[in-house]
Amino acid sequence: MLRLLAVLSLAAAACSDGFGTGGTPGDFNQVQATPECGVLSQACIGQGLNAPIARGSTVDLIVEYRVAGSSGPPIELASANEAVLRPISATQLAALDEGMSAVLFTGPDGEVIDLVHVFVQKPGELRVNRYDAQGDLLGRVQPSSQLLPGDEVLIAVEAYANGQPLLGRYELAYATTDPAAVQILEDPVFGLYRVIARRPGSAKLSFAALGLDVAWDVEVLP
Amino acid sequence: MRRLLLAALATALAGCPDSTTAPYAQLYAITAVPPGSVASIVTNRDDARFQVSLSVGVAIGARCSDYCPGTRTTCASMRVTSDDPGVLDVRSVYRGGRQPTESILVAKKVGTTTLVVDTACATEVYTVDVLPRP
Numbered sequence: 001m002l003r004l005l006a007v008l009s010l011a012a013a014a015c016s017d018g019f020g021t022g023g024t025p026g027d028f029n030q031v032q033a034t035p036e037c038g039v040l041s042q043a044c045i046g047q048g049l050n051a052p053i054a055r056g057s058t059v060d061l062i063v064e065y066r067v068a069g070s071s072g073p074p075i076e077l078a079s080a081n082e083a084v085l086r087p088i089s090a091t092q093l094a095a096l097d098e099g100m101s102a103v104l105f106t107g108p109d110g111e112v113i114d115l116v117h118v119f120v121q122k123p124g125e126l127r128v129n130r131y132d133a134q135g136d137l138l139g140r141v142q143p144s145s146q147l148l149p150g151d152e153v154l155i156a157v158e159a160y161a162n163g164q165p166l167l168g169r170y171e172l173a174y175a176t177t178d179p180a181a182v183q184i185l186e187d188p189v190f191g192l193y194r195v196i197a198r199r200p201g202s203a204k205l206s207f208a209a210l211g212l213d214v215a216w217d218v219e220v221l222p
Numbered sequence: 223m224r225r226l227l228l229a230a231l232a233t234a235l236a237g238c239p240d241s242t243t244a245p246y247a248q249l250y251a252i253t254a255v256p257p258g259s260v261a262s263i264v265t266n267r268d269d270a271r272f273q274v275s276l277s278v279g280v281a282i283g284a285r286c287s288d289y290c291p292g293t294r295t296t297c298a299s300m301r302v303t304s305d306d307p308g309v310l311d312v313r314s315v316y317r318g319g320r321q322p323t324e325s326i327l328v329a330k331k332v333g334t335t336t337l338v339v340d341t342a343c344a345t346e347v348y349t350v351d352v353l354p355r356p
Contacts, residue, residue, distance in 0.1 A: 027253040027283065028317050068318045080311075080328045081279035099355055100256060102281035102328065104313070111316040112326040115281050117256035 023064060024049035026114030030067055031105045033116060035167055036060040049167070052121040053085075053095040054159040056210045057168025061091045063105060067113065078104040084120050095120040095168060123159035123166050126207060126214040130155050131192065144217035147182075147197035155193050157207045157214065170209045178203035182218045245290050247297065247344040249274075249337075252324065253283035260353055265346075272348040274337055276310070276329035277355050283315060286323045290343035297323040298342040306335035310350045 023032035033049050036059075053059055065072025077087040081101035088094045093103065098120055105114045130138040131154045141155065157174075159166045174184050174193065181201030185194040195205065200222040206215045248265040255261040259277040263284060266272070276282065286297035302325045304310045311328040315321040327337070329352040337348040 028315075030317065067316075080281045080330060082330075084279060099279060100259065100277070101279040102256075104281060104326070104328070106313070107316050109314075111314040111320060112281075113316050115253070115283075115326065117259075117280070 023062075024116055026105060026116050028114045030065065031114035031116075032064045032066070033103070033105075034062045034064070036062055047165070047167075049116065049118060051165060051167040052119040052161065053093070054123045054161075054166035054168040054170065054210055055095050055098055055120050056123075057095050057159070057166075057170040058088065059093045059095070059168055061093065063091060065105075065113070073107050073113070076106045076108075078106050078110075080104065085118065093118075098122050121161045121164075121166060123210050123212060124161045125159075126157050126209060126212045127160055128155050128157055128207065128214055128216050135189075135192075141216055143215075144219070146219045146221055147195075148221055149197050149199055151197040151220075153195040154187065155195055156191050157193070157209065159210055159212070173208045174206065176203045176205050181220050243289060243291075245288070245344040247286060247288040247300075247339045247341040247346045248272075249284040249286055249302070249325075249339055249346075249348070251282050252285045253281075255282070256280060258356065263348070272346055274310070274327065274348045274350040275353060276327065276350070277353050278329050278332050279355070281326055281328045284325050284327050286325075286339060286341065288341045288344050290341065293342065295342075299340075301338075301340040303338050303340075304335055304350070305338070306333065309333040309335045309352050310337060312337070 023034035025032050035049055063075050075090045079085045079101050084097050084099035085101040086094050100119045102115050102117050104112050107113050128141045130141050132138055157172055176182050176184050178201050181199055182203035183196045183198055187194055197220040200220050202219045204215055204217050249263050251263050259280050260275050261280050261282045262275050264271055264273040286300050288297050300323055302312050304312050309331050311330050313326040315324040315326055332352050332354050335350045337350050339346045
């Protein structure tokens with residue numbers, strides 16, 4: 001039994017590379033980059049930096065270094081193709097155009113500590129996804145729904161291309177045709193919205209971002 | 223005994239460098255090519271073809287190797303320089319310390335330029351094509 005435990009612990013140790021989980025390792029395995037997820041969970045939590053980034057959005061990175069004999073230096077990012085992807089702060093990238101670019105993680109003298117390649121894609125559709133209170137995806141909302149007064153639905157409006165969820169933060173415009181019947185509130189967590197059924201009636205909820213829009217018809221039953 | 227001596231002599235001769243080989247320096251890729259991209263370094267002395275082809279936006283690690291008669295170090299005093307850093311940028315590598323024989327080649331903009339690899343005894347000039355993405 002002890003032998004079995006020893007073998008299992010060795011196997012577990014072999015699987016761990018010392019980094020946190022879910023990040024994308026660089027070519028030299030000295031950096032692991034993870035997008036700060038907020039709520040864009042479909043792409044962010046599901047695929048991390050392995051998902052394409054939506055054109056027109058920004059991505060905040062959590063960068064974890066593993067440099068032998070040293071702590072990680074202050075983060076500095078550089079882009080191979082600034083027409084596609086441009087660093088706009090120490091940890092933030094702006095996706096400017098479709099294409100692909102290497103992201104270089106550089107040291108104080110500009111030397112490259114590691115690199116990853118990322119893709120930027122034009123989004124083709126917005127989807128309204130429903131989440132539970134813990135932030136887990138419940139599914140895509142139907143085009144029209146019925147709620148009861150007092151119901152509260154937590155949603156995120158996320159960008160997709162050819163069915164693939166895209167990574168990125170972007171400003172979302174939203175409106176309801178009857179706020180007395182159905183109200184939209186921004187959740188304190190970026191990217192999450194609360195749709196609250198106030199009183200019987202019907203409202204069309206509309207959302208727009210990245211040059212796309214999506215509507216959701218909600219009827220509040222008596 | 224005679225056979226043994228002949229075998230030892232043949233082994234020794236095979237292991238010796240060809241004294242007619244001229245000094246040379248060359249690069250080869252050490253990192254992966256992203257999907258749907260071109261990233262190749264061709265070194266063909268027979269056809270005098272020295273070519274770097276990269277899709278725009280690609281960055282690859284490249285390591286130098288050379289042959290310098292009478293020296294044991296590899297790519298001593300290596301310098302890799304791009305004729306047009308706006309098309310192809312060259313950066314140094316920190317990988318468990320600064321790597322004196324490695325560089326990162328960064329394809330920044332579509333175009334053509336040259337890349338010069340200089341070591342203690344040899345110089346090689348690569349033609350560089352930075353290609354648009356399909």
